[in-house]
Amino acid sequence: MNRILLMCLEFFKAGLFSIGGGLATLPFLQKMADNHPDWFTHDNLIDMVAVAESTPGPIGVNVATYAGFSTNGLFGGILSTLSLILPSFLCILIIYGFWQRYKENNRVQRTFAALRPAGLGLICAACFTVFKGAVIPDGGLRLSCLIMFVIFFALMQIPKMKKIHPLFYILFAALIGVLLPL
Amino acid sequence: MKNLFKLYWAFFKIGLFTIGGGYAMLPLMEREAVENNKWVEKEEMLDIYTISQCTPGVIAVNTATFIGKKVGGFFGALFATLGVVSPSLIIITLIASFFNNYTDNPYVIKAFIGIRVAVAALILNSTVGMIRKGIKNPYQIGIMIAGALTMIIFNVSPIIVIIVAGIFGLFIFDVRADKEETNE
Numbered sequence: 001m002n003r004i005l006l007m008c009l010e011f012f013k014a015g016l017f018s019i020g021g022g023l024a025t026l027p028f029l030q031k032m033a034d035n036h037p038d039w040f041t042h043d044n045l046i047d048m049v050a051v052a053e054s055t056p057g058p059i060g061v062n063v064a065t066y067a068g069f070s071t072n073g074l075f076g077g078i079l080s081t082l083s084l085i086l087p088s089f090l091c092i093l094i095i096y097g098f099w100q101r102y103k104e105n106n107r108v109q110r111t112f113a114a115l116r117p118a119g120l121g122l123i124c125a126a127c128f129t130v131f132k133g134a135v136i137p138d139g140g141l142r143l144s145c146l147i148m149f150v151i152f153f154a155l156m157q158i159p160k161m162k163k164i165h166p167l168f169y170i171l172f173a174a175l176i177g178v179l180l181p182l
Numbered sequence: 183m184k185n186l187f188k189l190y191w192a193f194f195k196i197g198l199f200t201i202g203g204g205y206a207m208l209p210l211m212e213r214e215a216v217e218n219n220k221w222v223e224k225e226e227m228l229d230i231y232t233i234s235q236c237t238p239g240v241i242a243v244n245t246a247t248f249i250g251k252k253v254g255g256f257f258g259a260l261f262a263t264l265g266v267v268s269p270s271l272i273i274i275t276l277i278a279s280f281f282n283n284y285t286d287n288p289y290v291i292k293a294f295i296g297i298r299v300a301v302a303a304l305i306l307n308s309t310v311g312m313i314r315k316g317i318k319n320p321y322q323i324g325i326m327i328a329g330a331l332t333m334i335i336f337n338v339s340p341i342i343v344i345i346v347a348g349i350f351g352l353f354i355f356d357v358r359a360d361k362e363e364t365n366e
Binding site for chain 2: 013015016017018019020021022023025026027028031034043046047049050051052053055056057058060061062065066069070074077078081085087088089091092093095096099100102103107108109110111112113114115116117118119120121122123124125126127128130131133134135137145148149152153156157166169170172173174175176177178180182
């Protein structure tokens with residue numbers, strides 16, 4: 001029971017400080033993996049992100065459900081997700097009465113003008129960690145993975161490929177993983 | 183009461199068909215909230231998105247909470263919010279329980295080595311896109327780089343970075359903007 005409560009607290013904090021949408025929860029989840037490897041590891045996390053990117057729903061919510069479920073079963077999954085969305089739920093309810101003034105308040109605008117890039121910076125750092133995990137899976141740099149990364153990223157920049165759903169890349173990559181000696 | 187179930191179901195659909203991130207749901211949100219149910223005006227939708235970017239959390243959930251509150255008070259907000267996360271809860275739980283049976287399968291292990299590369303590329307791709315859209319001036323570039331480096335080099339808690347950036351935005355941005363106004 002303690003583990004569930006602790007996890008909910010961590011997800012609550014993540015929900016409170018995530019600025020800027022879906023991937024913004026990733027840095028906080030990585031911190032959780034650092035501090036609680038018995039919950040999930042960095043590799044587990046990337047796998048969860050893979051599933052989260054391929055399924056409906058906001059990615060932060062999906063990862064919370066997955067992580068909560070893996071660690072604590074059905075109850076854990078539901079509670080983790082609710083903990084993640086509770087801060088924003090309360091925040092919206094609180095400001096609802098004066099949302100017009102909130103939106104136009106200079107202080108709010110300036111604070112978020114700084115918070116959003118900071119959130120993006122955190123995502124960049126998270127991105128770097130994921131990159132390391134993908135290209136240096138067991139301590140040594142795997143050239144094959146690095147090459148695959150560059151090819152995949154280049155593919156995603158082609159205008160015609162921009163509309164392709166992440167699921168296709170993930171399935172294609174899974175196939176490559178199985179067929180080739182990566 | 184009937185309104186509450188309508189809210190739940192409308193946002194359930196929105197949550198179900200939102201694939202690949204918050205912004206994909208905009209058209210669907212407009213169709214459900216503005217056209218089908220006439221809960222909000224089209225112009226209000228824009229305001230709601232703006233607010234959702236000035237509050238913590240996931241944009242899909244925030245807009246659900248807001249519209250739900252508008253339509254049905256606290257319980258409206260509750261039903262709408264629960265609606266938008268229900269598809270995730272159900273689908274992910276099913277998939278997770280499926281996958282947990284195969285973690286030792288050698289093919290699954292090999293597949294995931296490839297999948298992790300794809301995920302890294304996808305995340306980098308999304309991040310680059312967000313940078314292009316979101317960074318509007320050199321100060322923001324500076325803050326972003328500062329935040330990223332602090333995380334990478336010092337591995338502090340992301341919460342610290344957010345709090346420091348918030349204080350910076352509140353007090354230092356404030357001062358600079360005031361200076362600009364007085365100079366005009």
